């Protein structure tokens with residue numbers, strides 16, 4: 291679902307943590323290719339560190355020296371080396387497809403020409419602001435607030451997030467249905483709390499943001515005084531929207547973002563717009579009801595529209611148009627200004643990513659399953675799929691055993707939990723059916739048009755699902771993606787080909803190492819079905835309470851232990867991890883490593899592996915934990931860390947490692963830790 295925020299707990303593999311400053315003497319460049327690091331990388335280990343005091347430092351202590359943060363990145367990590375490598379592979383494919391020739395398949399024509407148009411900066415700069423002119427004319431032509439309805443309907447298709455977003459989702463309460471949904475949007479800062487947080491850093495960010503809006507409006511041709519004035523008014527308008535927006539933590543509770551009402555009731559809630567007309571013009575099929583995810587927001591947004599002067603709304607719409615347009619399609623000065631605020635100031639990146647990398651990513655996001663077909667044929671061996679499927683089955687069997695032996699859960703709830711576990715669909719590598727892009731026109735030399743048509747194509751595809759049966763085979767990310775996710779409504783886990791590469795999955799590494807890496811990630815995704823959010827959905831993907839009251843209470847007590855544990859971790863300066871925002875991910879990290887451990891031990895027993903025998907300096911159990919630790923090696927610039935802690939449901943890397951191993955006594959045993967050492971928590975938390 292576009293623009294509506296992180297309602298699903300996606301395993302974003304987002305940013306990491308700055309523990310070490312990048313070494314000065316080994317500068318990385320933004321263009322360099324990387325060799326994939328192996329599953330067990332001994333050169334990353336800091337042998338001077340004590341694994342029982344700080345396991346993250348032990349497993350990953352040399353990472354920043356060997357792999358300094360490239361200047362175009364705000365953080366760097368093991369999995370980002372895989373991303374960088376994959377970028378180079380995709381670039382070669384796209385350059386070949388772009389070189390043309392009559393023998394190109396229709397998909398090769400599309401990805402090749404999309405990439406070529408994106409790389410054609412001369413054409414983009416020559417056109418300047420001309421491609422935006424029809425959109426600017428529409429805003430200028432507004433004579434009355436009633437005319438906002440058709441304009442905002444149009445924005446639902448073009449991905450302009452001014453005011454709100456509308457789209458499609460599976461009905462939380464009946465996962466066989468695909469319904470219409472509207473949710474909050476309209477902000478240019480990353481999250482609503484950015485508008486209200488106190489302190490020097492927060493105040494500076496707001497000041498820089500107002501200057502950024504002003505700079506963008508100036509680049510649109512507005513005189514300085516007018517741009518400055520409008521930027522202040524736009525900030526006021528956005529602050530009013532932020533005031534009625536739901537914060538990131540509250541959005542994690544499905545009950546907070548599910549309010550089925552009739553279109554007539556939405557009309558009463560927010561009469562400034564004509565909702566029937568808006569949905570019709572955005573090409574939604576007729577609906578009687580829809581999910582108004584955040585009713586308070588729509589009430590508040592209505593007041594903002596009614597009390598703000600039309601010319602201020604027009605200035606806001608011009609700004610939002612610039613904010614939501616892909617900067618790759620904008621002339622250089624606007625692209626540079628967008629980088630300066632969004633990536634340099636908010637995340638600490640030193641320089642813009644090379645254009646080719648951005649164009650690879652843009653092609654993947656516009657035509658992911660066309661590019662994915664070419665990628666999978668070249669890069670993904672059938673043996674990797676088979677091995678992963680086998681591991682997933684072993685980890686599902688471990689979860690079955692885990693649920694059966696839990697001492698805090700009643701037999702009734704256990705049988706429902708097993709029912710849910712058995713219903714999980716495993717999707718590995720790439721989809722069985724590929725998306726059809728034949729109706730999407732991609733033209734060389736037309737970056738803005740390609741990007742706009744791709745957005746409309748995708749939004750229409752989404753909207754036209756409303757009222758149709760659910761396609762259970764659909765994928766929410768593309769095959770080259772170095773990431774994985776669990777989807778509560780589908781009750782499925784997805785592991786694209788991109789993540790099934792070293793170090794996460796290394797055919798040359800031992801089973802122990804692979805169970806620690808990708809095995810823990812499989813366990814992580816599976817556990818999402820049973821974290822504080824996922825547990826509220828049943829095996830069919832429906833929001834329904836299948837827990838006995840007693841069991842639900844015990845679950846909450848156990849989860850609360852993790853809230854307290856992670857809330858005590860200091861991320862940067864005075865900023866602590868938000869234990870509530872990160873609860874689902876922390877539960878998944880902890881459950882994931884335990885399930886992988888159980889599956890690994892069972893597998894080793896079947897294969898007759900001696901768990902005390904050192905191989906390559908480490909016992910198999912130590913290798914398992916090192917594999918896990920090294921999945922999360924990385925460093926992060928302080929700006930990026932701050933943004934992550936304030937907006938992202940994942941804990942910083944250091945805590946994803948140390949926070950988890952200190953909850954597992956098996957770790958302390960494997961490394962011979964003493965009871966009073968930091969990685970041996972006296973009151974270890976355990977949910978699953």
Ligand SMILES: [Zn+2]
Nearest residue numbers: 300301875878
């Ligand atoms: Zn996750």
